Amino acid sequence: MNQLDELSRTLIFEGRRLEPVSLEHNIVGFCSKCDMDLESLAYHTTESNWLVCAHCKNEHLILMRYDRQWNWQGDYDLEICKEKVNVSSIAKEKLEAVFTQAEIRDMLACQQGLPYTRQNLYRARAKYEKFETLFGIKIDV
Ligand SMILES: [Zn+2]
Structure with missing residues (x-):
């Protein structure tokens, strides 16, 4: 398509x-x-x-x-x-303002198809809205 x-x-x-x-x-x-x-x-x-x-x-x-x-x-x-935002292309300072190191690591891992800890990703997902409000970037991992 x-x-x-x-x-x-x-x-x-x-x-x-x-x-x-x-x-x-x-x-x-x-x-x-x-x-x-x-x-x-x-x-x-x-x-x-x-x-x-x-x-x-x-x-x-x-x-x-x-x-x-x-x-x-x-x-x-x-x-x-809607193109998915590549997490690795977002400035680290922005990510670190909202997410923990472990959450960032696992968001990247998930997007790259590598093993990740589900709990960290769930915790990160709960913050996507906050991140969008702050920086106008919609994450979808
Ligand atoms: Zn028509």
Whole structure:
């Protein structure tokens, strides 16, 4: 399934990560499911294609593929996703303001697929909301 990140509008298309080249909102056609107008959410490019992510008012999502001359090539399924924050990319000072060393260690271990102590992770999870309030970063491990 092709995924569009809710915040960054990065597109995961056939396993590739594509940064948006435009976030223009244009009417780009009609929804094949409900006939409402389709509005673009983001535009992406590859070497040979334009990719347009669009949705209708009923939240049907679609990914339209065009060649470089804007000839339509096909429609694809699309879903909106929320990229998980990589804990290792968060400044240590911020983590340490809320979490203990053991909690930080086990959040990292869990995200990296390594063994961790469940209790530490449970304790850390109870603080995610506080962390989000303080730093505006939503952790989801
Ligand atoms: Zn629709």
